[in-house]
Amino acid sequence: MANVLLDVKNLSVHYKILSGWVYAVDGVNFKLEKGHTMGLVGESGCGKTTTGYGITQLLASNAFIKEGSKVIFDGRDFVEMSTVPDKKLKGYRRIIEYHPEMRKYRWSRISMIFQGAMNAFNPVYKVGDQIIEAILTHEDITEEEARKRVEELYKLVGIPVDRIDNYPHEYSGGMKQRAMIAMALALKPDLIIADEPTTALDVVTQDRILGEMANLQKKEKVAMILITHDVSVVAEMADEIAVMYAGHLVETGTTRQVFKETAHPYMEALLSAFPNIKGEKKRLKAIPGSPPDLSNPPKGCRFAPRCPYAKDICLEEEPPVVEVAPGHFAKCHFAEELYGELGGERNE
Amino acid sequence: MSENSVILSVKDLKKYFELHVGMFKFWGEPIYVKAVDGISFDIKKGEILGLVGESGCGKTTTGRLLTRLEDPTAGSILFHGQDIAKLKGKELKEYRRNVQMIFQDPYESLNPRFTVQKTVMEPLIIHGIGETYDEKVEMVIKALEDAELKPAEEYLDRYPHELSGGQRQRVAIARALVLRPQFIVADEPVSMLDVSIRAGVMNLMLDLRDKYGIPFLFITHDIAVSRYMADKMAVMYLGKIVEMSDSDTVVFHPVHPYTRALISAVPVPDPDHKHGRIQIKGEIPSPINLPPGCRFWPRCPYAQKGICDVKEPPLVEVEPGHFVACHFAEKFLEEEASMEPTENIKETA
Numbered sequence: 001m002a003n004v005l006l007d008v009k010n011l012s013v014h015y016k017i018l019s020g021w022v023y024a025v026d027g028v029n030f031k032l033e034k035g036h037t038m039g040l041v042g043e044s045g046c047g048k049t050t051t052g053y054g055i056t057q058l059l060a061s062n063a064f065i066k067e068g069s070k071v072i073f074d075g076r077d078f079v080e081m082s083t084v085p086d087k088k089l090k091g092y093r094r095i096i097e098y099h100p101e102m103r104k105y106r107w108s109r110i111s112m113i114f115q116g117a118m119n120a121f122n123p124v125y126k127v128g129d130q131i132i133e134a135i136l137t138h139e140d141i142t143e144e145e146a147r148k149r150v151e152e153l154y155k156l157v158g159i160p161v162d163r164i165d166n167y168p169h170e171y172s173g174g175m176k177q178r179a180m181i182a183m184a185l186a187l188k189p190d191l192i193i194a195d196e197p198t199t200a201l202d203v204v205t206q207d208r209i210l211g212e213m214a215n216l217q218k219k220e221k222v223a224m225i226l227i228t229h230d231v232s233v234v235a236e237m238a239d240e241i242a243v244m245y246a247g248h249l250v251e252t253g254t255t256r257q258v259f260k261e262t263a264h265p266y267m268e269a270l271l272s273a274f275p276n277i278k279g280e281k282k283r284l285k286a287i288p289g290s291p292p293d294l295s296n297p298p299k300g301c302r303f304a305p306r307c308p309y310a311k312d313i314c315l316e317e318e319p320p321v322v323e324v325a326p327g328h329f330a331k332c333h334f335a336e337e338l339y340g341e342l343g344g345e346r347n348e
Numbered sequence: 349m350s351e352n353s354v355i356l357s358v359k360d361l362k363k364y365f366e367l368h369v370g371m372f373k374f375w376g377e378p379i380y381v382k383a384v385d386g387i388s389f390d391i392k393k394g395e396i397l398g399l400v401g402e403s404g405c406g407k408t409t410t411g412r413l414l415t416r417l418e419d420p421t422a423g424s425i426l427f428h429g430q431d432i433a434k435l436k437g438k439e440l441k442e443y444r445r446n447v448q449m450i451f452q453d454p455y456e457s458l459n460p461r462f463t464v465q466k467t468v469m470e471p472l473i474i475h476g477i478g479e480t481y482d483e484k485v486e487m488v489i490k491a492l493e494d495a496e497l498k499p500a501e502e503y504l505d506r507y508p509h510e511l512s513g514g515q516r517q518r519v520a521i522a523r524a525l526v527l528r529p530q531f532i533v534a535d536e537p538v539s540m541l542d543v544s545i546r547a548g549v550m551n552l553m554l555d556l557r558d559k560y561g562i563p564f565l566f567i568t569h570d571i572a573v574s575r576y577m578a579d580k581m582a583v584m585y586l587g588k589i590v591e592m593s594d595s596d597t598v599v600f601h602p603v604h605p606y607t608r609a610l611i612s613a614v615p616v617p618d619p620d621h622k623h624g625r626i627q628i629k630g631e632i633p634s635p636i637n638l639p640p641g642c643r644f645w646p647r648c649p650y651a652q653k654g655i656c657d658v659k660e661p662p663l664v665e666v667e668p669g670h671f672v673a674c675h676f677a678e679k680f681l682e683e684e685a686s687m688e689p690t691e692n693i694k695e696t697a
Contacts, residue, residue: 043542172631202402202569204628207613211625229543232572232615236623255619273547277572277599277614278621284576286548290512 005190005223006032006055006073012066013047013054014092022295024050024063026247029321032240034190037217037224039234039255041270042244045291048227049115051244052193055225056110057082057095057102064092073110074190078102108138111184113194118176121168127176128164131183138187153182157212174205181213185220192217195227210237231274235259243267246292246302253328263322263330263339266303301333309334355563356391356414356531361423361433363409367636381635383409385587386423388663391531394561396554398578398595400571400610404632406587407567411533414565415449416440427531445475448524452536454516458508465504468492468523475527491526494559495519496552514545521552528560535567550577571614575599583607586635586643589663593670603672603680606644642675650676 008030015022025047032038042048053059055071057078064086071078082102083093096102114120121130128150135146151161157178168176177197184192197213198206214237217224226237234241234255241258243251243266251264262268272285289306292298298305304314313333322335332338364380384406391397399407412418414425416432424431432443451457458467468488471477478484485504492500495518508516517537524532534553538546554577556562568574574581575595582592583606591604602608609628616623628647633639639646645656655675663673666681674680 043544174631202632203571203613204402204609205631207615207625208627210615230615231543232617235617235619235621236615259617259619270543271617273543274617275547275550275572275576276617277575277611278616279618281576281596284547284551286546286551287544290514290545291542 003033003035004031005034007070008051008055009070009072011051011054011069011071011079013050013059013063013069014066015060016062016064016089017295020295023247023297024294025054026297028244028249030242030249030252032191032223032225035217035221035223036239037214037226037237039238039241040225040227040244041229041231041234041241043229043291045294046244047247047294048244049195052112052195052225052227055193056106056112057099058106058112059095064089064094067091067093069093073105076105078105104138107134107189108187109189110191110193111187111189113177113180113184113192113197115195116200118173118200120180121176123168125167126165127168127171127179128166131179131186134183135186149186150182153186154179156185156216157182173201174209177201177205177209178212181209181216185216185222188220189222191223191225193225193227196229197226198233199228199230206233213237231270232276243270246297247294248302248331250303250332251330253325257325257328261325261328261339262342263324263328263335264303264332265307265309265338265342268342269306269308301331309338353393354390355393355428357426358390358414359388359424359426360386361388361410361413361425362386362421363406363413363418364421379636382587382638383635384413387582387584387587387589389582389589389592391563391565393563394557395580396557396564396566396578398574398581399565399567399584400569400574400581401584402569402610402632404586404635405584406635407569407584408535410584411449411535411565411567414531415447415533416443417449441475445471445527446530448527448529448532450517450520450524450532450534450537453540454513454520455508455540457520458516460508462507463504464492464497464506464508464511464519467508467519468526471523471527477527487526488522491522492519494525494556495522496548497522512545513541514549517541517549518552521549521556525556529562531563531565533565533567536569537566538573539568539570546573553577571599571611583610586632586638588643588673589671590644590673591671592663597670603666603670603677604644604674605648605650605680642673650680652676 008028011025011028013025015024028051040048065079065083069079082099083095086092086094121127131150132146135149150164154161159175159178198209226234228234238255241255242249245266251258251267258267269287273287275284287306292302300316301314301319304310319331319333321329321331323329324335324339361384363384364382367379367381399410401407413420420433425433435443465488468491469484472484472487478487489500492503497503497518538549541549566577578595581595581598582589585606591598591607598607599611602611609626612626630647641657641659642661645651661673661675663671666672666677
């Protein structure tokens with residue numbers, strides 16, 4: 001894979017809290033090629049947002065990156081670049097705020113569409129000015145040139161150009177979201193990390209924005225990590241899927257592989273619990289129990305307490321990552337046995 | 349089904365909110381937000397009616413009208429033949445005993461200082477049900493078990509912060525069930541819950557319907573959820589019902605252009621699904637300045653000048669049990685989804 005843009009190796013992000021640690025992201029591995037879309041799916045609290053922010057190193061001050069984590073973007077390791085070993089906490093690295101080299105990457109090479117773009121704009125500045133500011137921070141051009149660029153971006157995302165000088169409250173929810181996308185595209189990044197970009201929107205608006213994002217992405221050849229809890233959205237948008245559960249990446253593969261040849265019991269359970277509007281109407285299967293507390297995760301496989309296939313070994317040993325088919329990985333003791341067995345009923 | 353099995357019948361229900369914008373309230377005509385503008389439907393025993401639509405279409409207001417948390421501006425709500433739209437005092441309290449509501453956010457709808465027992469017992473105290481304290485506790489336990497919180501005794505002394513989201517919503521369901529209601533309004537009851545928890549709560553509501561025959565008004569923005577839960581579905585747009593039929597007809601053979609656009613926009617969790625997009629432009633207009641004629645015409649790809657922007661289409665039965673509010677419903681019904689969009693009048697005009 002010569003076209004690898006982002007290579008995340010063994011990324012672990014833990015939060016220090018009063019009573020110990022929260023193991024939010026633990027040993028996450030994935031690769032993303034140029035121009036591809038990866039869907040990062042999981043339920044709330046599974047660490048998907050922390051993974052996204054861990055890539056750009058935009059984490060809270062109590063977040064520490066474990067020694068040995070690597071986030072290699074276009075040949076440079078962000079972890080090495082923007083963290084130093086912590087003096088008190090052995091084996092952990094602390095993030096340096098305002099690292100000058102890291103700032104060159106943020107927004108100009110990797111931009112983000114934040115969760116709840118509704119509130120991502122500063123309400124007391126004009127929307128256009130905020131985008132112009134982002135451009136001027138990173139590029140040495142005049143304000144007029146930056147404004148021209150914003151006009152082009154507005155045309156691209158489908159907002160009338162005369163709305164540049166409006167304030168955020170004058171925009172509707174869908175327009176704010178589009179302005180956010182325009183801002184994310186402003187510096188022609190190589191990668192966009194979109195964190196629940198359409199969660200707060202109505203279906204018709206969501207559909208339109210997702211369609212536009214897919215088109216723009218093809219046109220501009222931008223890679224994207226789409227963080228969402230909605231498996232139907234990734235089914236439509238993503239080339240590859242990474243499924244997260246309780247801080248672990250439990251299954252990765254192409255969208256077809258993960259949906260049609262499911263290898264991990266969690267993904268299988270998730271798909272059986274999701275109502276399909278066009279599918280046959282049959283009883284959904286709830287997953288018993290609830291996700292574990294990440295400050296005290298179960299010893300073996302983190303899904304074992306809720307897994308219908310769990311055996312003794314699952315409760316004792318952390319499962320290895322198994323490659324069940326080329327490019328298709330599952331973190332399960334019985335991945336080989338379950339591969340091909342799962343999803344049979346669903347695919348009929 | 350016989351006429352008798354209709355539990356709740358809504359006729360031409362309206363709710364206008366008066367707006368007082370700054371100085372304007374001192375002169376001129378008052379401005380109204382027409383949140384619900386003349387809707388009619390029946391709910392039979394054991395039936396779940398899914399009310400779907402985008403935000404601001406009036407679906408929550410409809411739910412609040414049925415529970416009389418809002419007073420209707422006009423129209424009638426017949427509950428077992430009795431008009432409850434103008435009930436007051438004792439009679440209203442009696443009605444509220446029979447009609448319960450489940451709210452969207454289980455983190456907000458439970459009092460954090462009340463234990464589960466106190467939360468579920470409160471309705472019994474308010475309505476004076478149960479002779480002794482022990483009898484009340486027994487009813488609470490029965491309700492918790494119905495909501496699949498077992499063993500119920502373990503939950504009695506817990507506070508909401510000790511429960512997960514799914515458990516909280518089950519407590520809210522138990523609180524609604526403890527009065528043995530004849531009708532439940534559920535306003536987005538699962539939209540705050542994670543997928544793995546959501547399925548369990550939805551199945552619980554379906555089971556309760558089967559066990560006690562309680563009809564539900566199930567309000568949601570998620571059409572996939574509504575199709576799973578509801579027998580009948582009503583699609584709302586700007587305070588009006590635009591299409592109503594059994595769920596599968598609405599999903600697979602929608603007639604109204606808005607319903608078609610809405611259904612085609614729902615993402616499908618299947619990578620093989622071919623996404624046929626029916627585009628509609630613009631966004632929902634404000635319910636203060638409603639367009640003349642059909643409310644959907646400014647966004648409708650099939651709108652025709654002189655018809656759609658002049659006369660408001662009534663909700664008519666185009667085939668048995670299938671109601672559509674569109675001037676061209678008959679035509680669309682025959683043509684299925686193969687029609688060519690005409691030029692929108694807004695652009696030609």
